[in-house]
Amino acid sequence: MPIADRVAVRLRVNGEEMAVMVAPYKTLLEVLREDLGLTGTKHGCELGECSTCGVLVDGRPYLSCLAMPLDLEGREITTVEGMAHGSDPDPLQVAFAELGAAQCGYCTPAMLLTARALLDRDPHPTRDAIKEALSGVLCRCTGYLKIFEAVELAASRGRRHG
Amino acid sequence: MADELAIVGKSLTKPDAFAKVSGQTRFADDLALPRMLFGRILRSPHPHARIVGVDTSRARALPGVLAVLTGDDLPIKFGILPVSQDEEALAREKVRYVGDPVAAVAATDEWIADEALDLIEVEFTQLPPIMSIEQAIAADAEPIHGASNVHKAVALEFGDTDEAMRAAQHVREDVVFFEGNTHLPMEQHAALAQYGADGKLTLWTSSQTPHYVHRALGKVLELPMSRIRVIATPNGGGFGGKSDIFSHELVAARLAIVTGRPVKITLTREEVFYAHRGRHPVLMRVKTGLTRDGRITAMQFRSFLDGGGYGSYGVASTYYTGALQATTYAIPRYRFEALRVFTNKPPCGPKRGHGTPQPRFALETHFDKVAEELGLDPVELRLRNLPRPDSRTVNWLRITSCGLEACINKVVEGSGFLERRRSMPRGRGLGFAVSSYLSGAGTAIYWNDMPHSEVQLKLDRNGGVALLCGAIDIGQGSDHILAAIVAEVLGVALEDIQLTTADTDLTPIDLGSYSSRVTFMAGNAAKAAAEKVRAQLFEAVARALPCDVDDLVARDRRIVRRNRPEEGVSFTQAVQLVEAGGGVVTATGSYTPPKLAGPYKGSGVGPSPAYSFSAAVVEVDCDVSTGEVRVPEVWIAHDIGRAINPVLVEGQVEGSVYMALGEALMEEQTFRLGLHKFPSLLEYKSPTALEAPVMHTYLVETIDREGPFGAKEAGQGPLLPVIPAVANAVYNALGVRIDEIPITPDKVLKAMADRSKRVGPASTPAFEFPPLIKAEIPEEWKGK
Incomplete structure (x- = not known):
């Protein structure tokens, strides 16, 4: 589309204000990856079917492939790049790494963020609650078990130290 | 103590784990270059049609479009196997499935590229689509390639099976069908090409086999391979x-050359379904002769593969449907006939287990029925026909280590199979099955005498170890395996190893991450390289201390005397001693599998330097009103040789079980009027976290004499027994035989309602196979 038709979008991503000029029909997924360089957010279908593109909006799981950035001005968007505190990884990231819960690593960002939202709401979830919370995010590598175990390990270690 | 393993055998965090959990891993579509263009491919809307003409003028005129390609721009045919060079990057005369590429564009953004595709006018003359094996071999069938739809026909016999059948005390025959399904990786394929001002082409691609892509680019683009990276x-x-x-x-490569700008093509999810190369639909007939006490005397096996529109790996897939029967059971006489046909579907190829899950389903359900007829339990039947360690099968496959019996015992004891299966409530059932798989194909895809895997090590004077290898990590953990082996041999820490992988300019060859070969082959190459460079270190340290070379060990970042660990030098000092003496401290290692092919045509598919073995018990919970089958619990044992990293092996086993359950119960790639029924992640059903069963994983270690530290494969074998174990469990639960994968609710209900208590094919098509090649059999099987 002509550059003149681009619109200014201001987003708050991982605690930082960001502004870009983009075509108004670009999805949040595309703006994050292509305009903001946050390629940690992945895509598997771009139709809202696999949740690979999951981010958090105000702490809740959100499909970035179906979200329009203009609707999200003023909201708090969290991507996988925003999970660590400085160079201190989130306990979920540590547990996923230690237990081999990230095989190819492609669904991992969405899986981690979805699990983060769960633990923020329910710090000691049951296995069934974990299954339920993660059931929208498809993983083809792990069979999900190491992921469940990693969420439980992170939960047992509590919230981040810092 | 000094010889205890420090890294191998430990569940350490893999080197790429933190990059993956932080979103820093750069997948192909994450890459972007300045001035990059977006490429898109126009695909055939018809399953079978002649291309009459392609008019690209309107697309070319669209502002923002920098190039449009058609088949004539890339006329040289290619294919993964030298015997099947039948594909074109963009179809020239004919399209052979819905989704077959026809034209391509490069534009300044994806929307313009999409719009340009709509402006390309292709005139087709439709041909009758061939959508089944029966249609493909019908006398009046329209040929998809050449004159016939027969892509490959095989007929082999090892010993006189007819005679053995006549002498058998019990004979049973079954016909079963395994529907096709697809890999469904979460990442869509993507490639980014850059053509430098110096005339050098670079392609970044999400590929398991960069070496073969390199070769194909050289052929199709007619560039010297030294000008392609x-x-x-x-x-x-x-x-x-x-x-x-x-x-x-x-196409991305050609577009980059034509435009002089970087071009990226990322497939949409729908296109990934068309790219396919997944599980072949296979119709099978298995006939076994046995003694009254359940010892196999002969087997005759027939398979019919629905190959899709092109050859791909199909010739290998065809042989694989017959090769591993005799590594799972001791079979004294064996006949194998197979036919692969072309159909107007996306091409089939290798999916996890390549060509072997289908026959495994056939054999394991067949032997469940045989056991019942003979009044044996299914476990006992397997135990009476175990392959032996250090033996050759009747079709000449060499077995080294074999832990199948131990695997069987683990899952049978763990699940309480023998006691519990007799007392399950209606709707609940237990099923059992076994399998074997390769640790790497023993022959390369193109014939040559060179190593299959090579590793180069360069030691840094500050204590770092650069490891270069052509292998690519596809999530299976190959980076860890290579680093762990080298760190173990050199006595350094995992984090001291810096990996550079899968870059044809920099890394020595590894044939690719397929056929469960990387741990075994690249692992052996890494071990060889590390041992060579360690010998250099030991020699220098022995001179400096002084002491005998044989007295030294490498551990804890030191090289010390075995029984006087206080006498020694740091690893870094040792490197400096070598560097001072002779410059760059480097070594290479390589692995060439032993020549194991038997004395017959077609013996190149099946040989492997070692075989893994697995056994599974699956519990099912069937809803008798809806026909739905759920799997609450799985017991799986796998003979891994040695687990170089147990947590990664468990991950491979659990992932295999998961993928098997998807195939067993819901995944299928089927077509209506030539169109794929479910080319989306929503409609193509795959298991979610809610369907994940409780899994009990048992790793059996047999320490293979040729594997690196005794290791064998884990990525594919554990998938194999799970699918038939589900089918056998459904029989235990409901008394019905679903002889057709996937076992969907409609089939279960149908079988329950039908007097035969069965759903499955009745017969195999009439097809005249070529005359049997009667192969010589190994000495140990003569007279048996």
């Missing part, structure tokens, strides 16, 4: 689906 990016899942050469890789 292929870098495989970490694969966001492969499962075999990224081990072929794909149109978009060649």
Whole structure:
């Protein structure tokens, strides 16, 4: 589309204000990856079917492939790049790494963020609650078990130290 | 103590884990270059049609479009196997499935590229589509390639099976069908090409086989391979689906050459379904002769493969449907006939287990029925026909270590199979099955005498170890395996190893992440390289201390005397001693599998330097009103040789079980009027977290004499027994035989309602196979 038709979008991503000029029909997924360089957010279908593109909006799981950035001005968007505190990884990231819960690593960002939202709401979830919370995010590598175990390990270690 | 393993055998965090959990891993579509263009491919809307003409003038005129390609721009045919060079990057005369690439564009953004595709006018003359094996071999069938739809026909016999059948005390025959399904990696395929001002082409691609992509680019683009660099990016899942050469890789490269700008093509999810190369639909007939006490005397096996529109790995897939019967059971006489046909569907190829899950389903359900007829329990039947360690099968496959019996015992004891299966409530059932798989194909895809895997090590004077290898991590953990082996041999820490992988300019060859070969082959190459460079270190340290070379060990970042560990030098000092003496401290290692092919045509598919073995018990919970089958619990044992990293092996086993359950119960790639019924993640059903069963994983270690530290494969074998174990469990639960994968609710209900208590094919098509090649059999089987 002509550059003149681009619109200014201001987003708050991982605690930082960001502004870009983009075509108004670009999805949040595309703006994050292509305009903001946050390629940690992945895509598997771009139709809202696999949740690979999951981010958090105000702490809740959100499909970035179906979200329009203009609707999200003023909201708090969290991507996988925003999970660590400085160079201190989130306990979920540590547990996923230690237990081999990230095989190819492609669904991992969405899986981690979805699990983060769960633990923020329910710090000691049951296995069934974990299954339920993660059931929208498809993983083809792990069979999900190491992921469940990693969420439980992170939960047992509590919230981040810092 | 000094010889205890420090790294191998430990569940350490893999080197690429933190990059993956922080979103820093750069997958192919994460890459972007200045001035990059977006490529898109126009695909056939028809399953079978002649291309009459392509008019690209309106697309070319669209502002923002920098190039449009048609088949004539890339006329040289290619294919992964030298015997099947039948693909074109963009179809020239004919399209052979819905989704076959026809034209391509490069534009300044994806929307313009999409719009340009709509402006390309292709005139087709439709041909009758061939959508089944029966249609393909019908006398009046329209040929998809050449004069006939027979792609490959095989007929082999090892000993006189007819005679053995006549002498058998019990004979049973079954016909079963396994529907096709696809890999469904979460990452869509993507490739980024750059053509430098110096005339050098670089392609970053989500590929399991960068070496073969490199070769195909050289052929199709007619460039010297030294002017092409292929870098495989970490694969966001492969499962075999990224081990072929794909149109978009060649097209991106040509578009970059034509425009002088970087071009990226990322497939949409729908296109990934068309790229396919997944599980072949296979119709099978198995006939076994046995003694009254359940010892196999002969087997005759027939398979009919629905190959889709092109050859791909199909010739290998065809042989694989017959090769591993005799590594799972001791079979004294064996006949194998197979036919692969072309159909107007996306090409089939290798998916996890390549060509062997289908016959495994056939054999394991067949032997469940045989056991019942003979009044034996299914476990006892297997135990009476175990393959032996250090033996040769009747079709000449050499077995080294074999832990199948131990695997069987683990799952049978763990699940309480023998006691519990007799007392399950209606709707609940237990099923059992066994399998074997290769640790790497023993022959290369193109004939040559060179190593299959090579590793180069360069030691840094500050204590770092650079490891270069052509292998690509597709999530299976190959980076860890290579680093762990080298760190173990050199006595350094895992984090001291710096990996550079899968870059054809920099890394020595590894044939690719397919056929469960990387741990075994690249692992052996890494071990050889590390041992060579360690010998250099030991020699220098022995001179400096002084002491005898044989007295030294490498551990804890030191090289010390075995029984006087206080006498020694740091690893870094040792490197400096060598560097001072002779410059760059480097070594290479390589692995060439032993020549194991038997004395017959077709013996190249099946040989492997070692075989893994697995056994599974699956519990099912069937809803008798809806026909739905759920799997609450699985027991799986796998003979891994040695687990170099147990947590990673468990991950491979659990992932295999998961993928098997998807195939067993819901995944299928089927067509209506030539169209794929479910080319989307929503409609193509795959298991979610809610369907994940409780899994009990048992790793059996047999320490294979040729594997690196005794290791064998884990990525594919554990999938194999699970699918038939589900089918056998459904029989235990409901008394019905679903002789057709997937076992969907409609089939279960139908079988329950039908007097036969069965759903499955009744017969195999009439087809005249070529005359049997009667192969010599190994000495140990003569007279048996």
